[in-house]
Amino acid sequence: MIERKKYMSLLEKWRDKKVIKVVTGVRRCGKSSLLRMFREKLSDNGVEERQILEFNFEDLSNEPFLDYHVLYSHIRKNLCGDRMNYIFFDEIQMVENFQKVVDSLFLLDNVDLYVTGSNAYLLSGEIATLLTGRYVEIKLFPFSFAEYIEALPDGTPHDTAYRHFSEKGGFPYTVQIANDDEMLREYLTGLYNTIVLKDVVARRKITDVMMLESIVRFLADNIGNLSVIKRISDAMTSQGRKVSVHTVENYISALSDSYIFYPVYRYDAKGKQLLKTGQKYYLVDTGLRNIINGTKGGDLGHILENIVFLELARRGGEIYVGKVDNAEIDFIVIKGEAREYYQISLSVRDENTMQRELAPLQAIQDYYPKYLLTLDNDPVVLHNGIKQMYVIDWLLQN
Template sequence: MVLRPIYLATLTAYKDTHLIKVLTGIRRCGKSMLLESFQEDLQAKGVGKEQIIAINFEDMDFAPLCTAETLHAYISQRLLRDRMNYIFLDEVQNVADFQKAVDSLFLRKNVDLYITGSNAALLSGELATLLSGRYVEIHVLPLSFSEYLDFIKTDAATTSGASNLGRQFAEYLQFSSFPFTCELHRDAIRIREYLGGIFNTVILRDIVARKKIADVMMLEDVIRFMFDNIGNLFSTKKISDTISASGRKISTHTVESYLSALTDSFIVYRCSRFDVKGRQYLKTGGKYYLVDMGLRWYLLGNKGIDRGFILENIVYLELIRRGLAVYVGKAGDAEIDFAALKGDECSYYQVSLTVRDAATLERELLPLRQQRDHYPKYLVTLDDDPPASFDGIQRINVIDWLMSWAHYSSRW
């Protein structure tokens, strides 16, 4: 089993704290595998196997436990009174009224509780009310590029150089960042079939069934629009007008409902706008990014897209993977691709496929130069050129930047 050390370090940091550890993320991103790795780590450090109770609610063996009462009784009967008990509840949203069982277990001082879910609704409603201030969310994404190299058993330090890393990066973009795809050995047909399974499960189980959507074809029209407009600013009215123009009328209210369901399922992420001069969060506008570029390849094939937007998508995911709050930066009439916030600190990122053309370089630098503050500013490109500085703005290669975080011990 390949470890994901950054996430494991985060779990270790919260071990034995009186907080519920809530792991969220799209289906098949590696949450279950991460819990298994953590359980192995606990046992390697002296925790007895009898101290661990692990239940995966996608396993039919545990179907009788899918009510709050039966789940609570099952766990309570197995708790050790004189030792810490480590409880792992995987895909707990499949349990009716699970929040009641979770809340009751949390009251016990010798219970260290970990739960996972594949929908943002896990942390809304009654659970959020019951557990306010008593949980920490650890959001799990599919593999980063550095993790992808680990999973395909590639040591970046021993590759044949930048050209080999460039080829692997191209494969990472096309063949998906979901962990299991690494076991399919770049077999395009098998990977596409696997991605189709993920896509259909998320759409049918996490969106259609949960939201009781009757017109699945209309939902897929909205998804196709989203997948085809990565990194573009657009409104719900724009989506409504575009689909309606093709002969299928849809209201802006329905579009908003579908977008909410898509973000709740973690298949897309909304990047809101932030006024970097006025330090204000803006309610209107925003962009959407995909959790995995392979899903776009599955749905739209090799239909043309600006590769710069794909690169932008990868940078966005990496920034949130590093624990930053990420926004589209509004600077007067100019736009900065990303303003990344953490506490009182801010950093700016402009993303471009290449800036070897002088006019392109100046165009990309301009929004960053207009920011007169002293926060770090980066121009991220795919150009395989030495790092350079322009009036304090650092131009960096995206692969170098992605690899630079490979061995950090903690995200926080």
């Protein structure tokens, strides 16, 4: 089992601190395994078994605890009065009024809370207001490329690993079945259907599942393209399936809430303001794209862009699509007062392509880091302060 060092270090950092640790992410990205490894580390560090209470609400044996009164009463009866108690709730959004349990337990000095959820409902609306200032969110994703490499046999060439990673994705279990294409497809298909049916259709009570799936296919086919909601509505209507802009907005919101797609909004790099129109959407895992739209080949540039987006999301900061005059910067990452700029290209060995990719970065007059990431396996090159890097080397940086 791969120890996900970054996430483990965050859990260790926040251990025994008076905040609720909320681990969020799409289904099967490794939330339960992460907390299991953390519980093992607690035991290795002298925490006794009686100090740890865990509940996986997808486990039928825990069905009685879906009643929040029963859950709270059970926990209070089993707390160690003289020790710190570590309580783990897996997929707690399945418990109606779960926030009442979490809020009440938070008031106790000898309780350290860890919560997971695979839907943004966990931290939405009134619940977020209730928990404001009381929680830290740890956003979990499928394996990064560095973690994926760690799971492969020693000596696997990095370019081969990247090709497999981009095609098959980084959900942890897929590494174990990567050599069986049929089994891999069945697993990812089942995972996709579970996300759509359980986390999107059931929670949002969506009745037109076929329309939802059409919108999913459109977004998956257009990762890295500016997706105006009206354009999606018009595309569906042109196919003889009339759908309102409002419905499209609701369906995309539901997909984002289930962490299957991530919206990235536009930012005027010169005016330093968020733009209200147009955004891009990226998939949580490129392996799912082959399940949604089939293995069509091509479009490797947008797949690379999607992989870079996910890595930037893992590394933290606010991510935007940059606008500079009439040109575009693939990503602007804002961290406090600092920022970073990224252009992504499969290759820039053609001089015209090189100049086209450099031009938007050259138009930015500040001194923050600027990167041109490509699949050209070349040494690092500096273009008047713009750092051109082999993207695989960049992905493997800590």
